[in-house]
Amino acid sequence: MNVKLFLTAEAIILPAALFLAVLRSLPGPVFFPIRALAIVYADLFRGLPTILVIFMLGFGMPALGLSWIPDSQFFWAVVALSLVYTAYVSEVYRAGIESVHPSQEAAARSLGLTHLQSLHHVVLPQAVRRVVPPLLNDFIGLQKDTALVGALGVVEAFRQAQIDQAATFNGTPYLVAGTLFVAITIPLARFTDWLIARDRRRLQAGRLA
Amino acid sequence: MTSDALRIEDVHKSFGKLEVLRGIDLALAEHEVVCLIGASGSGKSTLLRCVNLLEPIDAGRILVRGEDVTAPGIDVNRVRRRIGIVFQAFNLFPHMTVLENVTLGPRKVLGLSKSRAVEEADRLLERFGLADKRTEYPDRLSGGQQQRVAIVRAIAMQPELLLLDEVTSALDPELVSEVLDAIRELAEGGMTMLIATHEMGFARDVASRVCFIHEGRILEEGPPAEIFAAPKEERTRQFLQRIVAAGRM
Numbered sequence: 127m128n129v130k131l132f133l134t135a136e137a138i139i140l141p142a143a144l145f146l147a148v149l150r151s152l153p154g155p156v157f158f159p160i161r162a163l164a165i166v167y168a169d170l171f172r173g174l175p176t177i178l179v180i181f182m183l184g185f186g187m188p189a190l191g192l193s194w195i196p197d198s199q200f201f202w203a204v205v206a207l208s209l210v211y212t213a214y215v216s217e218v219y220r221a222g223i224e225s226v227h228p229s230q231e232a233a234a235r236s237l238g239l240t241h242l243q244s245l246h247h248v249v250l251p252q253a254v255r256r257v258v259p260p261l262l263n264d265f266i267g268l269q270k271d272t273a274l275v276g277a278l279g280v281v282e283a284f285r286q287a288q289i290d291q292a293a294t295f296n297g298t299p300y301l302v303a304g305t306l307f308v309a310i311t312i313p314l315a316r317f318t319d320w321l322i323a324r325d326r327r328r329l330q331a332g333r334l335a
Numbered sequence: 336m337t338s339d340a341l342r343i344e345d346v347h348k349s350f351g352k353l354e355v356l357r358g359i360d361l362a363l364a365e366h367e368v369v370c371l372i373g374a375s376g377s378g379k380s381t382l383l384r385c386v387n388l389l390e391p392i393d394a395g396r397i398l399v400r401g402e403d404v405t406a407p408g409i410d411v412n413r414v415r416r417r418i419g420i421v422f423q424a425f426n427l428f429p430h431m432t433v434l435e436n437v438t439l440g441p442r443k444v445l446g447l448s449k450s451r452a453v454e455e456a457d458r459l460l461e462r463f464g465l466a467d468k469r470t471e472y473p474d475r476l477s478g479g480q481q482q483r484v485a486i487v488r489a490i491a492m493q494p495e496l497l498l499l500d501e502v503t504s505a506l507d508p509e510l511v512s513e514v515l516d517a518i519r520e521l522a523e524g525g526m527t528m529l530i531a532t533h534e535m536g537f538a539r540d541v542a543s544r545v546c547f548i549h550e551g552r553i554l555e556e557g558p559p560a561e562i563f564a565a566p567k568e569e570r571t572r573q574f575l576q577r578i579v580a581a582g583r584m
Binding site: 248 | 387389412413415416418419420422424426427428429430439440443444488489492
């Protein structure tokens, strides 16, 4: 259940966060309202505790009793996690976009490319490559935070452990759940390290040449 | 009436309180090569960036073949397509091969098919002695090679006007000549060029006119023979003396 939550949310977060970061990069006063909205969104959802968002949506939305609103707990769990993590991940993308030297954009624009074309072909490919390690860092955080969803009654690993513990008065289920989480996050962390090391090797190879 | 390839009229530009350009007037005829000389910070690079609309100007006009490109509401992308620029620091796209660097503009802006763009790029790379580097990434090339790729990338757009911004200043001395040779070849091919440079010998060779820029104004301009042999202005003389003293001429 945790893995399913994690993967579904991630599939929404990655493109949504990129979209948000691009909105925030739009130049000129014309786009000020869009930029402002993107900033408000990022500030708001980074400020709210994840558990609060999960409760608000998971219990609040179905309670509205509107027929067209889905009442699946899983659905709202995914929405809540996506909303929160999109805010974080968009900041990671933004840092990446800003780390690409302005001369790259100048070179692209000097060829006649539009702002969006130069983002697409020149800035983003470099930016995304640079932020892969911090992106994976956020994945690890998300994978852990799927445990919060248990509070809604979605039976994920931590919730299952609570149920088992209550039935047996034995702490071992927590240990098992903990082991399960760590079994997923540690390989992710090692994968991140490997990517960073590989990037560094490539850079050095480039400099030596 | 034939219009100039480029006409700059009373252009002013400030960064905050610092007035970098204080009224520049300059016209280039078709196929003309004009070199801008002057101390660092005199406004040469800023002028080039203004012509390419990378910096908005505060006052004045810039006309390309008679069209006012600084008029409000002008499509800057369409203008930049007609004007190529090569930067001091090359600014190649590090995540793309040489071929991809060169074909990006023609494909995305001019709308050429991939095969047409590649064909065209290969022809240019061949002409500038870079054919064997087409699949390399920029960080595998020497500075001179990178700058030649940047030149090819600019002219692949078939610009009406090429701006060169101190293109040899970031190069090791032994790599300068290969880049200057490439520019000479462009000049012989009839490319209209506005060149900011510290290479006085080169300016003397290729320029039809040399402009000495001092504190945001063109203080003196004329044929290179005149400017270098018998400068009228005291400031020009001082500048050239310093260049000679530094062994750069």
